[in-house]
Amino acid sequence: GENVEQHPSTLSVQEGDSAVIKCTYSDSASNYFPWYKQELGKRPQLIIDIRSNVGEKKDQRIAVTLNKTAKHFSLHITETQPEDSAVYFCAAHRGSTLGRLYFGRGTQLTVWP
């Protein structure tokens, strides 16, 4: 099946700096890549997603880029704030598996004031 690798596992930044989290996937048939944010003790919540026909997508301070050739995609958070502190998960959807997502292991982002 699909294999999603996520790096780094932990990331600490100063408030106002940018944060980048990278994921790679193994199956070239994957075509949908969501990112989830999970605050401590809470549910994972979708923050942004991208489909394979698009190279980049932005939503205010958050952006995702996709390189299909290299099979990697990245989450970019600019002007980080303490409330961005959370665990972030990337995922890949393999088109033939009826909606199933394959998740990375997560990145603990800490933003220091």
Added chain:
Amino acid sequence: NAGVTQTPKFRILKIGQSMTLQCTQDMNHNYMYWYRQDPGMGLKLIYYSVGAGITDKGEVPNGYNVSRSTTEDFPLRLELAAPSQTSVYFCASSYKQGGQPQHFGDGTRLSIL
């Protein structure tokens, strides 16, 4: 819409006991999923369903059973609880095949002692 509702929120079981984790959604989603999340780890798929009467195994199905008699409900059954099943369980749903966001419930924190 309430979204995805899970009950109970917390439960402590003794080894060998059985219980059912309830999940219901009111978004008319066809696809439903059960994940477990161990401390510091990502989400592992236990079972999923693409519609009423249809279920299939995920990555870690051993020790669990599911049923899907209606579109709304997708209960997860633990027959003989073991300490290795101590985890946080999340139910999720999505609209249709083709890469759609998954909406998560608040989770059930289960401890087996």
